[in-house]
Amino acid sequence: MPELRKDPITQEWVIIATERARRPSDFTHLTIAEPDKPEYSATCPFCPGKEGMTPSEVLAFRHGQDCNIADWWVRVVPNKFPALAIEGALNKRGNGMYDLMNGVGAHEVIIETPKHNLDPATFSLYQMSEVLWAYRERYLDLRKDSRFKYILIFRNHGKVAGASLEHPHSQLIATPMIPIDVVNELQGAERYFQYRDRCIWCDMIEQELEAQERIVKESEHFVAFEPFASKFPFETWLLPKTHQASFTDMTRERMMEFAGLMQDIFQRIAVCLNSPPYNFAIHTAPCGRENSDVFHWHMVVMPRLTIAAGFEMGTGIYINVTSPEAAAGYLRDASKSPDTESTDKVEVLA
Ligand SMILES: [Zn+2]
Ligand SMILES: [Zn+2]
Ligand SMILES: [Zn+2]
Structure with a gap:
């Protein structure tokens, strides 16, 4: 019998279609195997030496003092084709019953490594933590801008997941409103908090750790599990075990630990599902609510194994088609891929 499950945070229902149960091997024909990529691509605007092909950088981790030259290991640039423009006033207005404002925001690209052929599953641990540190620095800079109400950091991996350039990169979009998915989570978490005086994610983590059946992996301060009402096969959440509203409150040491758990999860997904396309997003507290008792930051990883069709679009x-309990079991059993980049920063630059 299929099961309807309700997300306790957003109140959304999902159908766990156990009768159509899919194993990892059922998905591997859907994943688009990307041919072996070279470490450097002469036509790629994000490869080192091509700094003039991007807008001028807003942040770079590099050895020297000069900007826009090829001695960086993480580089952040404005998106050349931004969804929202950085300059200008919002000019909120109405047209009869319709509300509108100017498309003001920030849209940046975090170029995660100089090497064209790596990804979060194959970065060195140091490189992964530097990428997270770049996210943090950009977040802290942009939140000073009072026009922005939310800053979303996300990654599209593979063409199917929306990546138009293959060089490893993630993106950041600062918006002048709180996105509706975050509003729904916030409202659900507030309802729960009013009733119980506790954070819903803290309670969820405690219950999941107790039950263990949906846990994929935990480290000392973080946990990764498949949510009870997973919308997608192998949807995975990564969260701090103790309450923290904003991911920017992580210390350098915690960020290194989180980078390790992230890589462990991406390696398991790569091994288990044959390197599928995926998206991830960091849901952190809205700007100005970084000390919230109600919101608990989390990273959501969404492998793109199925396509939303008429029923999903209509309702x-x-x-x-894969229960979160089964997905957790498959991911727990997936052994880590050993071939991560073994280099540290110094060797990367050599
Ligand atoms: Zn490249
Ligand atoms: Zn919490
Ligand atoms: Zn969320």
């Missing part, structure tokens, strides 16, 4: 109810 918002997702049909998930």
Whole structure:
């Protein structure tokens, strides 16, 4: 019998279609195997030496003092084709019953490594933590801008997941409103908090750790599990075990630990599902609410194994063909891929 499950945070229902249960091997024909990429691509605007092909950088981790030259290991630039423009006033207005404002925001690209052929599953641990540190620095800079209400950091991996350039990169979009998915989470978490005086994610983590059946992996301060009402097969959440509203509150040491858990999860997904396309997003507290008792930051990883069709588009109810309990089991059993980049920063630059 299929099961309807309700997300306790957003109240959304999902269908866990156990009768159509899919194993990892059922998905591997859907994943688009990307041919072996070279370490450097002469046509790629994000490869080192091509700094003039991007807008001028807003942040770079590099050895020297000069900007826009090829001695960086993480580089952040404005998106050449931004979804929202950085200059200008919002000019909020109405047209009869319709509300509108100017498309003001920030849209940046975090170029995660000089090497064209790596990804979060194959970065060195140091490189992964530097990428997270770049996210943090950009977040802290942009939140000073009072026009911005939310800053979303996300990654599209593979063409199917929306990546138009293959060089490893993630993106940041600062918006002048709180996105509706975050509003829904916030409202659900506030309802729960009013009733129980506790953070819903803290309670969820405690219950998941107790039950263990949906846990994929934990480290000392972080945990990764498949949510009870997963919308997608192998949807995975990564969270700090103790309450923290904003991911920018992580210390350098914690960020290194989180980078390790992230890589462990991406390696398991790569091994288990044959390097599928995926998206991830960091849901952190809205700007100005970084000390919230109600919101608990989390990273959501969404492998793109199925396509939302008429029912999902028509109702918002997702049909998930792999139960989160089964997905957690497959990911726990997946052994880590050993071939990560062994280099540290110094060797990368040599
Ligand atoms: Zn490249
Ligand atoms: Zn919490
Ligand atoms: Zn979320």
